[in-house]
Amino acid sequence: xxxxxxxxxxxxxxxxxxxxxxxxxxxxxxxxxxxxxxxxxxxxxxxxxxxxxxxxxxxxxxxxxxxxxxxxxxxxxxxxxxxxxxxxxxxxxxxxxxxxxxxxxxxxxxxxxxxxxxxxxxxxxxxxxxxxxxxxxxxxxxxxxxxxxxxxxxxxxxxxxxxxxxxxxxxxxxxxxxxxxxxx
Amino acid sequence: xxxxxxxxxxxxxxxxxxxxxxxxxxxxxxxxxxxxxxxxxxxxxxxxxxxxxxxxxxxxxxxxxxxxxxxxxxxxxxxxxxxxxxxxxxxxxxxxxxxxxxxxxxxxxxxxxxxxxxxxxxxxxxxxxxxxxxxxxxxxxxxxxxxxxxxxxxxxxxxx
Numbered sequence: 257x258x259x260x261x262x263x264x265x266x267x268x269x270x271x272x273x274x275x276x277x278x279x280x281x282x283x284x285x286x287x288x289x290x291x292x293x294x295x296x297x298x299x300x301x302x303x304x305x306x307x308x309x310x311x312x313x314x315x316x317x318x319x320x321x322x323x324x325x326x327x328x329x330x331x332x333x334x335x336x337x338x339x340x341x342x343x344x345x346x347x348x349x350x351x352x353x354x355x356x357x358x359x360x361x362x363x364x365x366x367x368x369x370x371x372x373x374x375x376x377x378x379x380x381x382x383x384x385x386x387x388x389x390x391x392x393x394x395x396x397x398x399x400x401x402x403x404x405x406x407x408x409x410x411x412x413x414x415x416x417x418x419x420x421x422x423x424x425x426x427x428x429x430x431x432x433x434x435x436x437x438x439x440x
Numbered sequence: 441x442x443x444x445x446x447x448x449x450x451x452x453x454x455x456x457x458x459x460x461x462x463x464x465x466x467x468x469x470x471x472x473x474x475x476x477x478x479x480x481x482x483x484x485x486x487x488x489x490x491x492x493x494x495x496x497x498x499x500x501x502x503x504x505x506x507x508x509x510x511x512x513x514x515x516x517x518x519x520x521x522x523x524x525x526x527x528x529x530x531x532x533x534x535x536x537x538x539x540x541x542x543x544x545x546x547x548x549x550x551x552x553x554x555x556x557x558x559x560x561x562x563x564x565x566x567x568x569x570x571x572x573x574x575x576x577x578x579x580x581x582x583x584x585x586x587x588x589x590x591x592x593x594x595x596x597x598x599x600x
Contacts, residue, residue: 313458
């Protein structure tokens, strides 16, 4: 049976029914998006790799808790989100990185074949993401970089849909104010 | 040097260092949480019943308005009810997919519903019937003495 043609949800059910068989395909599908997401949240590639590895291990252990009526990508993003937020809290003393460091990390990401073809405003947004508190940053990353819907963000962050909207508009406003004051 | 995440994970799986948790474990967690929510909600209704019944029995509703009731209000019971609802809401949001709804909405809706059901029970006459049973009578006395404290005694002294 070729698992490559399965939808994410069907693949997860296949893994549940076959005691882990097919998990490799799941890693192939989600490694890059999750790495990108974790990197945008943490700003540290080494930490992001650890977060993603831990996430896949947790996903494997808990695959039987996945409900096939729900979206698989939201489920696995939720796991990564939890690990990322915990790691960020643990390493909250990390000094925001300089632009050169961002470039180095980007080079490392492109080594992995990740595409970071962002539009100009997205780049501006990305460079200033660290000005935001995690609770706003996570939502803005999911919305503008991972193209997730409000409903999916609600599933990933475990917050009501209304709160997603409020945090997006508040986060963007804070960002605008901070960029404005930074530029004088 | 880029870390080979996939290889490292697959090696761990092959070595048996990482194992899939059985489905029954997750069913146990889900049903356990649902069971706890039901138990907490039912207990909160019982306490809400006493929250209304104790002041009613002491004549709070025969008096003049809310001030009278407030002087008999068993605040400890109210705190217990609120704690029970808080735990239930947390369980619901954490284990039963309740995160889509606002915490405040679920909390206040549950609080109002439980107090209303408790009040209906308190005025239904069920407590008076239960008090005919000596064991229940003891339990009711214990509730009155512990949750309203010395107010009853003061009241009795006042009307002596």
